[in-house]
Amino acid sequence: MDFVSHLTNNNIKPSLQRIKIFEYLYDNRKHPTVDTIYSNLVEDIPTLSKTTVYNTLKLFIDNGITATVTIEDNEVRYDAIMEEHAHFKCDTCGNVYDVEIDISTLKFKKIKAFKVETTNIYLKGKCNKC
Amino acid sequence: MDFVSHLTNNNIKPSLQRIKIFEYLYDNRKHPTVDTIYSNLVEDIPTLSKTTVYNTLKLFIDNGITATVTIEDNEVRYDAIMEEHAHFKCDTCGNVYDVEIDISTLKFKKIKAFKVETTNIYLKGKCNKC
DNA sequence: TCTAAATTTGTAATCATTACAATTTTATAA
DNA sequence: TTATAAAATTGTAATGATTACAAATTTAGA
Structure with a gap:
């Protein structure tokens, strides 16, 4: 999976943060929460902000390359696999x-x-x- | 549906609040949120507290007579219909x-x-x- | 009636999410 | 290259739903 192309093809400018967040979602496939995504990526990108994670996930969802998983009523998870x-x-x-x-x-x-x-x-x- | 018996049969003491909350859920079948339940019932029971609505719904869920509906990631709804x-x-x-x-x-x-x-x-x- | 247990209530605390303005980065044109 | 505007990121504050908790009320049993 070429993440840069995938983002570009879906009208998303491939910034470092966006690439890393999508890569994390797609490669791990563990349906992480925002906190999990943030905690793992802040090691790579020390300046990362949790707001950016929220913003980016919303962008991904609006552009159809990510979906929410609301299997529990007290946690929102995210998934980059869009196949049925x-x-x-x-x-x-x-x-x-x-x-x-x-x-x-x-x-x-x-x-x-x-x-x-x-x-x-x-x-x-x-x-x-x- | 005899609500008092239904609660009693499921090990729930049938207080006024509990009866009214279950009745509201069962009769309206609109999968309301806590706010909706509270707003509607506080007209009948002026002393009703939102905490009681939360407590009661948790009790219903623990005893298997209510389920949550998490069709959106930003609102929890409740449902008293337990059939498939x-x-x-x-x-x-x-x-x-x-x-x-x-x-x-x-x-x-x-x-x-x-x-x-x-x-x-x-x-x-x-x-x-x- | 008296007492203990259960229930309800109101307030304060918590936690996820959003709003927003400031900062930084990127892209474009002179 | 430099200047400028636009876009993206960031940090802080605000919001809103839910929970914790202790006080007040109600219920049940002796």
């Missing part, structure tokens, strides 16, 4: 994993009344390590 | 609707690695009124 997938959170270890899924198999009733544009599927339970 | 269903939020009017769904039709790949206990499905788009 669900999320599973282990109640024991707290990790959030990607789950491949075929949303087209979902059968709704009375769904004709709505024009669905986005679908989010969140699963919880216990992972095989716990 | 998905939620649809209209991006235009902001209303959240229940959607009947058969979760058993969902086909996961590699899901064997996880023991799924709860499933939440959130849809967004445009409703037929907007």
Whole structure:
């Protein structure tokens, strides 16, 4: 993945901060919170501000290269994988994993009344390590 | 629905506040926020405190008669309908609707690695009124 | 009725997020 | 290269939802 091209292709000027934040999201795939992103990246970029992390993530979301994961009501996580997938959170270890899924198999009733544009599927339970 | 029995059957002492809050959730089915619940009920119960609304909802959740709806990352909503269903939020009017769904039709790949206990499905788009 | 336990309430504290202005960096044109 | 404007980043303060906690009230049982 060429992060600079990816940002540029999505109308985002590739500053150092933006490249690093996207790279972190894309490479780690752990659906981190703002605090986690900030804590990890401030080691690389000592001047980094948490406001920049917020601003940048909002920019990414507005330009369609990042999505929020709201699997818990008290923490917002971020995800740079935009292909169709669900999320599973282990109640024991707290990790959030990607789950491949075929949303087209979902059968709704009375769904004709709505024009669905986005679908989010969140699963919880216990992972095989716990 | 006999709210007093429902609370009692779930080990919740049926105080006036608890009955009214559950009744509001169950009858309105609009997936309200804490503020909405408080604003509406304080007309009936002038002494009502927002802390009581928070405490009571937490009690309901712990005892399995209420669930949170985290379809947006900046607002927590509450739902007293515990039967399997998905939620649809209209991006235009902001209303959240229940959607009947058969979760058993969902086909996961590699899901064997996880023991799924709860499933939440959130849809967004445009409703037929907007 | 009396006492203890449970519930409710109001206030203060906490924490994530946003607003905003100042600073720094980048891009452009002379 | 230098000057200037625009964009991006930063730090601090403000906001708003939620929680902590102690006081007040209500309920239940002896």
